[in-house]
Amino acid sequence: MKHIAIIGSGISGLTVANLLKKQASIELFEKSRGVSGRMSTRYADQFQFDHGAQDFTIRDPAFKEFLAPHIESGLLQQWKPKLMLLEKGKQPKERQWSDIHYVPTPKMNSLCIKMAEDLNIRLNTEIIKIEKKDKLWFLSSKDKNIYGPFDWVITSIPATQTIKLLPEAITKHTSIKDVVMAGCYSVMIAMEEPFQWEWQAAIVKNSPISWMAINSNKPGRSEHHTLMVQTDNQWAEERIDADTAEIQSIIIKELSDLLSYDFSKSSYITTHRWRYADTKQPAGMDYHLNQDQKLGACGDWFIKGRIEAAFLSAYRLSKKLETML
């Protein structure tokens, strides 16, 4: 059996591992203390927040087939919030979603945790270098360990981080170097009382805020009242190295003005910076695979900054790689 190292355990890395685990011996490397990447859940006391991805649609038949067991088991459930369009100084308007939107239950990270069952994953292991010796790959981690040998290395991490790891000889000849990703700040708010508004999610126009959702309204969530507010990508990108405390006070003021309610008195507020939240310019191919070097890369940013795109990039890479093992 060939040995494959997968760097990253978001949905794309976990998809490759799940699809190839019968044909190859697979080891995943994850820098965080848990799997899920941008589909993670933030815990704070009794509160939980989907502070990255909010929900997703399922359009492609391959994604549908892959997720069917999780829909059947109830792990994935439809989320049907009353959705509003908000803009300061204008009357709120109700919006309809044309597609079904799903969320993992009871938390956003539940799908990736399920996908990670039975896989060999090294958590808290940031890979900082990959090197080839005698046609086999070795990985160096930030804490100075060496892992290997591996026949193949597949990265499933954001574009900027992929460029740092893959040999320049490969990346400079591909559109990987042209990818543009954008950040986002997620402001998480917990309150003692139920929210007084009659909607559960809102798209916000002409504001530093682009989205908000009553997190505790999603199926299976804990009953503690929590509100998730996310900023506009462009606005975040222009302030990506700002102090998060400053960002938080701007957003809390904006939110309080928008909803005519003083959110500064909320019992718990915290802010997370996502450096690579969305993809403004994708790679324009589904994945990268180099049979001579035995290197591959996948992730949402090849196609679009969406969960389904991350899956499809990984799925299509796996189908091709299967024929090369």
Ligand SMILES: Cc1cc2nc3c(=O)[nH]c(=O)nc-3n(C[C@H](O)[C@H](O)[C@H](O)COP(=O)(O)OP(=O)(O)OC[C@H]3O[C@@H](n4cnc5c(N)ncnc54)[C@H](O)[C@@H]3O)c2cc1C
């Ligand atoms: C704020 C926000 C809101 C979003 N909203 C939505 C939404 O509503 N709907 C939707 O469809 N999508 C949404 N997305 C996008 C969605 O989350 C992503 O498209 C998807 O989760 C990407 O999965 P991935 O596996 O490609 O990458 P990631 O989830 O980023 O996984 C990469 C993993 O690699 C790890 N890693 C990185 N570098 C290294 C290294 N050197 N060594 C080891 N491990 C490493 C990371 O810790 C991470 O776990 C949102 C994202 C954000 C941030």
